[in-house]
Amino acid sequence: MIGLARRMLGRELRSGELRLLFAALVVAVAAVTAVGFFADRVRLALDGEAQQLMGGDLVLIADQPWPSVVIDEARRRGLVLAETLTFPSMVLANGQAQLADIKAVSSSYPLRGRLSAAQQIGEPGQPVGQGPQPGSVWLDERLATALQAAPGDQVTLGQRQLQVAAILTQEPDRSFNLFALAPRLLMHVDDIASSGLVQFGSRVTYRRLLTGEPKAVAGFRKWLEARLSRGQRLEDAQNARPEIRSALDRAQRFLGLASLLTVVLSAVSVALAARRYMQRHLDACAVMRCFGITQFGLIRLHAALFIWLALLAIGLGAALGFATHFVLLRWLGSLLAIDLPLPGWLPLGQGAAVAAVLLFGFAFPPLLQLSKVPTLRVLRRELGPPTPFLLGGYALGLLLLAGLMVLVAGDRRLGGLAVLGFAGALLVFWSLARLAVGAIAGLRSGGGFGWRQGLASLARHRSASALQIVALAVGLMAMLLLTVIRGQLLETWQKAVPTDAPNRFVINIQPDQLPSLGERLAQAGIKAELSPMVRARLIEIGGRPVSAASYPDDERAQRLIEREFNLSWRSDPPPGNRLVAGRWFGPNDAGQGLASVEEGLAQTLGIGLGNELVFMVAGQEERVVVSSLRKLDWDSMRVNFFVLTPPGVIDDAPASYITSFHLPEAQQAFGRQLIMQFPNLTIIDVGAVLRQFQGVVGQVAGAVQFIFLFTLAAGAIVLYSALVSAFDERRYELAIMRALGAHRRQLRQAMLTELAVTGATAGLIAAMGASALGQVIARRVFELSLPFDPLLLLYSAAGGAVLSVAVGWLAMRRLLQTPPLLALRAGA
Template structure:
């Protein structure tokens, strides 16, 4: 075994110096780097969520509700010596001088948090001190962002509703606070005892009520089992295992996107490895055949090959893991803050994953040839024509295909996505094959009608080369196509789709929402609209209701498979009423009510809601409105143009149906530039009003999208580099064949120029077909995203298709010619002697 290891090491060094391993190892390193970078990043975030679960919710267990939590939950905890505290979170406006700002208010009791600490300081750059208490009465703590927005400092006064409070500290860190991705407004924390004095919580206010609990794990488990059966509608429990589900959901999506990005690198790397393994395997088999001639046992040869495979796999994995570690630092810098505040240190698990992936990919490439060596005899040395028996395509690619499919399923983390990816790759292959056969057929026909010249003959020879090397050409083009497609798709998403989305907003579209308007404030708000000459600013009523049953079947008894349907079934709805359907609504089914039907128990639903909950015209729906049952019959389904930014509703009734229920109101309008002070004055007069600046929110959304797209592009850089490796590997894999072909052509009278034209034509076709298919596929995916995700008109990007196709048709043959020109300068006699 020691001798076999020494021989394997010596042969590996020899093959490296000869250049037979460079592309193989390079592709393997990049694949491992992509895998480990994504694994490092996602594992650090998962570790932060798991290790700091109690800190992320401020206790060991949280009971959350959209209504005041009954005292029964806290009463059950007291006899068991379980600590409890309550929090209240909602959005509202605060005023400082002439400025106002939307904030996320968190009212906490004196013993908050039960787990972890808050960090406060005197200014934004302060190191701060850790505390485990709430602000004092009459005081608030504000995040640095709010201090900057309102230009306030410690000691300044803020108007919070009807209460004037002093800023006593800057809130530097709150572990239970959501990341920037989910908290658009800055935090303001105040003592819960001050909450009634603010008069901010009115009917219709959206408040997240929390009861936090802390005790030993056994006590918490026992308590959770006791209260789980008595949880009502709109109530749920969160613990350290499912703390912050919104972050975990976003992490799952990011992990899928980043995993798919890494998957592209892995697939391309497998292609490069398969191509570059041909010269490596040929040299290895020649060496092993000579060793067999000198009496080396077959088992020893297989040991050497196995050890050599492990040397290549482990050394590549080591370098790739180091590269992945440094790459994830940039990835964490770009997107880590979107999920949690600080990321824990890395573990060795991603390194192990990278090593296993490296070994798996290397074995998949070498295994078919190692299997072939079982029949290798000394006679192979004497008969070079039978030295390497050609393997069938199935035997050669089966292990690699198996590993590739396994990697796709592992990286995608979703069966549907994995299957779709595999089907897309097969479809891509068929499309490329169709282009190859079509192009070669057209070239043959075109040559028949063109003047007989050596140039046209050389071009035709190059194009027909695609058909002669059909399998290899297809693999090359799939590699190029995938790399180009993902880069083009990101270009379309970040550029065209976002611009089209923004452009889809009409001129004068609403840029402000006002919510929590009480009935006695409607006249003052309408007066504000008149004073500012604001047109089409309607005020709509809202009544909170929860869907209980459909056609007498309890909604809670339905097992919803669709995640959106499940969320819709559990949430509260804002019911509104209207005499006429809004102009941005379109009737799809049923009929709108007449004036003589006002007051009748009818309802119109938005089509998406109805589809998710499987509701049809004629169905009877039972709602719970503030504890009172209300049965309504569905008379119509509507399509709502949400992109108009107008106030719209999932559910609308005729006037008179909801008159007996308390309602708050909402309005959307376009605030002219320069009218901000008047709006601030309105908020001062009515502190309970909440103004949402849509423009500011969209700016933050764009910033988040920018960060996430940069993170994905960051991983796709590996794909781009591996794509170049695929090109080089394709050249290396076919170099000997092309040199032989070029030599024979030169011997039979072809000039250096004619051979060069043939190869340039062949690789120009490879670049042209790859870029054309990639650009069409990228536009197709962009169309799907624009229509089904963003709901905006799609505009085909012809310039991207033309530019990318021409660029690939120029750069790819140029790179190929640079790789082969050395052999074209050698005399045919010298090449024949070297064959």
């Protein structure tokens, strides 16, 4: 039986009977394994080299220096320690200024992992035992290129001149974020004090790396966990690099959902191709029944055939997925900054699971009907065909597909939303397609023979035509979202920012620098408001203590409540702020414990008018009552604060200052001059950051767009499958029409009309779907109103028509070669 099934498979593939089903399986497996191989390499890198990626066995992280009692306890237990500080700052060299991510390390760094450096840009790095010596720095390649600096040159960092000693090529504990854009400078921790960079208001992350005997590390961890306070946390091999895991989990879920759309379309292709295979093999199965094969024997034969087909598709699809996952590495690998080992076998299991779901859920229901073919069909061909195409027969496949979507999504809520979203979109598209086909059928009057017959054929095969339209519309909508709509969103976003909007932010301004800095800005003709900024932690809302545990299901709320807020005070409403509830501070409110809170923050943390908020400011509790909620215009690029108080409430707290201003292109040198005069300042070039941000977004979108190419291929296979599924019926119809005198040219016109109308309708539906979803993204994510572009409907309809004609014509052109005599023989 197995040998017969293998021979049948070879014959069916050569004759083309199973090519579409095989192609659908290969595309689905390739899409899933491509994402799976990429995700597995990242997972193995994180799991297999957790301690090396951390730089130690245990990492202590805080936004304030760690107390001496913690350090003394670690040393008492025999642990080895290393220290790092990271913060943003400006670096000057050779007349260039660049914002960099500064990392100061002690002489014992790193405790685990590899630190590598080179003497020239572009050279491979060599392992080194420790970081830079006091008085020297290492620059990574991006920073060295931006500053046009090489080993031996001098750089200005704060109040210090430091020598470039090497080019940094690898560090074990480099923090990762898809949008961490600043290049790296590595320096010795002993140079921090003399540089004057770390002052009050500076945002510094303090890390202590520890190594030692496992029992000693575990004991110290247990001792410290009970003493952790706000802003302090621990990392070990179990939760190493949560920022990598979190960011990549989101990216992989997006890629996974994109590949899952391919699987959904492939399921439709498999169902159509299997049903056609069943219809074309009824006679052969009837003959085998006459020769004595039982119903169970037919089931075994076709089960073996499809298992061989699945194994072949898994092998080819996995090979294609492995080859194409390198494209994902090309787009996203440069963002990871870590060496990725070769993937394991897990993605092959994922690909096999996809093939199994598609075959057993969507191919076997129609194939099982072959066992029910009566032997009398050999004499009476009208007997059969088996039961009609029913949704109930695919219930198991639909359940398995829904479970697969939940599994890929990573959590039940997101998976459930994905299932409902796909089901809702397909239902809306199906309804629109059915309505469109019905409306088009009424346009047959007028026009030539090709036009009338093309629309008539579309109306006769309404369900098949609607299915073709839905499949193509889903694929086209995905590509429109990732190309046209994405471009429109970015263009609208950029236009929302005024041309004279501030493009420079200056932070870390100290109170004693206000007079001289204000005078310097005035001399340059720059109008800038210097706003005070006090760092504080929110510890109570409405009499209820709050922490990350208070928001178990909201990741953004957890991040917000754990961070330090920047508070400020002023008597008048800030420009670009609009009150949405409550009242602004009056003249008599100075010194009163009131606060105005940003609307989005209030919604996320559950803050309402009249709630009392308790902030911990410099070790002292400050209580304020929410008197108003504000909506901020973030696109104005002005300095904005989540929480504002009237003057006289927090004025006595230690404060630094911040400002923003517009620097014309002709005054670019002013930024470097300002840093030379005030070395502790950090100037952020917003324009450069936005350009880098868009570059990173482009890389991520490129990777996702690549996966959607599989989706488009699956959509094309569905279209092709839907067309050839009606091959026999169309062949009979065309043969009769030719026997009645229709010319090939007339039939060609009818077929091209049907294909073009199908594609154009799908393009219109796709454009409407992409526009609607684009509006949702624009309003919910960008807080913008995306203008409707009527040309998108035209372009999408034209593109859909061209694609439908190109793909459909490959399947339909053979119909024109059918001799008219076939109709007479079929009717005999």
